[in-house]
Amino acid sequence: MDTIRLAIDVEGGDFGPEVVISGILEAKAGSLIPFVPYLCGNKDRIEQIIVNSGGRDLLKNCEIVHCSERISPDDKRSSAWKQRADSSIIRSITLQKYGIVDASISAGDTAILLGAAHFILGHTDGALRPVLAAFLPTARQKPVLMLDVGANLECRTEHLVSFADLGFAYLSKYLGRSDVSVALLNVGTEPSKGTKTIISANEILKEKYNSYIGYIEGNGVLKGYADIVVCDGFVGNALLKSFETFYILAESVLAKDATLLKKFRDHISVIDPESYGAVPFLGIKGTVLKAHGGSTSRAIANSITTALSAVEKEAVWPKNMRPKGN
Template structure:
């Protein structure tokens, strides 16, 4: 049985989104246990409104504070020791939940999670990873999407390891292909950090495809695309902006005059199917990878449908033994990733059969 803690107060819409999403999730996954974290009376009122106070899958855990969406992370970490995010992180740390989901302030979520849960051994920095839809109909896992603006080659290498482990754990792909985001496919392309990261990846046992370019994300050339957080965040937000613009223009065109409106009626089922195929809400839920616990970040503006998918992601990550998968994959590369390492050739490769807890 999987128990997931939900920060019910986070995001732009708080309870009005998180409660309906939780109820829908329980309906479709009756085996789950959800710990609803936040202001008890407010949560109870929201549940009562939905006639869902007595559900056996739900427990409530009171948290007296809420981190504001624009609050400086350091302040939230220092001053709000009973925030809904902090309480969620503690539940995971204490083994009372396998994962937690929040749509709250990203910076604060990362700072608190890192402080409470700590990073996995041999991981320097956690990264934000999310799936983007691709032409193959699957998702391309991309990381980092904004946690680390200045990366050195070993960070990019660690992102590749974590991304591989994530896709392996969640999607069941045995040796996911990894692409290094660059401005050309040739080995000589790119800045110094990327060139050195490419050498580390080439020398590793990861299924390294080589350099990929921006368009490869949506082509689905590789299962994982690795980049620093600045580049990843720009790529993600640029995509959001383009999708928004195209959507708005197509809507405007179908409303312009009588004929387009008639055409819209005819085209509606097709356009709906199109919309469903590219609906970004289905891809909501970014993983904060590299922590000793599963943390899923929902988009702040998520609606109930999108937040539902973030819970689903936490559920899949917990079921897929994400942390064990990362630990095990990392264990192959400890000497390579550690700063004191001499060369990839000397890496002590731990047999895959070994229990992760024995090798870390």
């Protein structure tokens, strides 16, 4: 098994570099796949945090890539990839461009990361636009891959079909199964329901995939009727974010009963977004994973596991297509 080289944007995420580095230490301790992290961020601070957190061994088994710039809230997100080339989020992508790493992870701004992945690595021939996917929990105890969840807000038929293509290619490799089922989100399951865009995408997908199961409604997503749910980025984003608050709602319901609340928390990992780690951008010439902005160290560790597995299975981008590095 080759050692995987993984760039990690240490400055990305809502909770700062300490939490990201903790997550790396957790992943290092638990990972079955050997990897070398390339820590992108402020070198002095990274070293200090590693020493403070008692992770001196990590210093011998990682590369630190000093980044001198920081993204500011005033930066234009669409052009940050060239204006802030020496920020940690952009460098984590550039390292992949030059073949120095096999994949990268960031919990930073989605639009900036997507722009950098798109313009620095390029998008694949089949893809119309790069796509953001997300795993969601279901009542069947297996997650569903939903896409797009925010990169493409207004979609034509061919966009929806390309989401199905990208999702199917990724998930079938990631799970090692050729029968992953695909569904199209709609407001009903009758053939006449939905917009013209949806109705024509349905016709195309029906011909294209044996494992296409047709329309799915909002209530079918969490019931786990399909392995992949295709939708435009506006509705996908709204659903994804609302699902993240489900456990907040459940907890508010149970707040008056401390014992019950504690027991519920013990059971809740399946609907806890932290347990799902990161998802890759699809349609990009490389393996770029976006972790949740609010990732805890456990979520970062899970994101690393997902990234290593995606690289090993060549689920996003084949090994022989990766740039040769130094």
